[in-house]
Amino acid sequence: MSEKIVLSVSHQTTYRYSTPVETAKHLATIRPLGCDWQRVVAHSERIAPAPSYLTSRLDAFGNDVLYFALDTPHDSLEMTSETTVELAPRWAALDPFATPAWETVAQALRFRAGGGFRPEVEFCFASPYIVPSAALRDYALRSFEPGTPLVAGAIDLMHRIHADFEYRSATTAFDTPAAEAFALRRGVCQDFAQVMIGCLRSLGLPARYVSGYLRNDPPPGQPKLIGADASHAWVSVRCPDSGWIDLDPTNDVLADLDHITLATGRDYSDVSLLRGTILGGGAHQVEVSVSVAAR
Numbered sequence: 001m002s003e004k005i006v007l008s009v010s011h012q013t014t015y016r017y018s019t020p021v022e023t024a025k026h027l028a029t030i031r032p033l034g035c036d037w038q039r040v041v042a043h044s045e046r047i048a049p050a051p052s053y054l055t056s057r058l059d060a061f062g063n064d065v066l067y068f069a070l071d072t073p074h075d076s077l078e079m080t081s082e083t084t085v086e087l088a089p090r091w092a093a094l095d096p097f098a099t100p101a102w103e104t105v106a107q108a109l110r111f112r113a114g115g116g117f118r119p120e121v122e123f124c125f126a127s128p129y130i131v132p133s134a135a136l137r138d139y140a141l142r143s144f145e146p147g148t149p150l151v152a153g154a155i156d157l158m159h160r161i162h163a164d165f166e167y168r169s170a171t172t173a174f175d176t177p178a179a180e181a182f183a184l185r186r187g188v189c190q191d192f193a194q195v196m197i198g199c200l201r202s203l204g205l206p207a208r209y210v211s212g213y214l215r216n217d218p219p220p221g222q223p224k225l226i227g228a229d230a231s232h233a234w235v236s237v238r239c240p241d242s243g244w245i246d247l248d249p250t251n252d253v254l255a256d257l258d259h260i261t262l263a264t265g266r267d268y269s270d271v272s273l274l275r276g277t278i279l280g281g282g283a284h285q286v287e288v289s290v291s292v293a294a295r
Helices: 102-108 119-124 134-141 150-164 178-184 189-202
Strands: 005-028 038-048 053-058 064-070 074-087 207-214 232-239 243-248 259-265 274-280 284-294
Touching: 074 259, 102 150, 134 178, 134 189, 150 189, 150 232, 150 243, 178 189, 189 207, 189 232, 207 284, 232 259, 243 259
Parallel strands: none
Antiparallel strands: 005 064, 005 074, 005 274, 005 284, 038 074, 053 064, 207 232, 207 259, 232 243
16 A cells, blocks of 8 residues: 655746736635645745735635735736645545446436435536536446446546547637537646536536646656646546545546645636636736645
């Protein structure tokens, strides 16, 4: 069994505006989750220019979100976070073929009058960038024949998306819906994740979007993972008795000791790094630098 590993993350994002921003109000998702397999050892953040107002709260998905305001003119915005986490191996006891049949899981989540509420049901439905469809269902069913164990089917679906889709930057945008990326058969990690989530939800299975980071200093002899020089995204599917199972279709692996979890939501719109409203600014350019290394 693998031992725990400690990784450190340095993430810097800079927005440069063509004209000054007079005032701004933002939400930022830059604080990592603490969970059973991930312990946050240390975290700090810096925003420049310094906000006139700064607070934080947990959102509906349990993410620690920053709220801040800038009330002086500025032509750039820089956010820097430094994080150290300890990760524990997650999948040593997982047998994908010993998990329940996918139809059993989907049927248990269907609405029944008088039935109890199950929180994961929220991740079975459409969200702003992911709409279940017949096309996504037909694609998914090739991995989910009748009686297929849920996690075994999800892993096979991950293999197929990795093989059938081309990783290519600048072909999609941050708000490209899963249906469009599915038709293109190419995109970046966000698209791979949202297409896979759309496939799972089209079968009635709960799947959520995970944002985070990838280690970009692999051990000797191992290749560098795709998407390791920026924030990354993958998929989490809920399985009874096993919890949330994290799958990275961009790299065709289960997310484990190379993956740092930042936030979870229905799709990218719930966990984007920065969102809000600004007055002024004109056009803008974004520069991102991410480094993740073992300590």
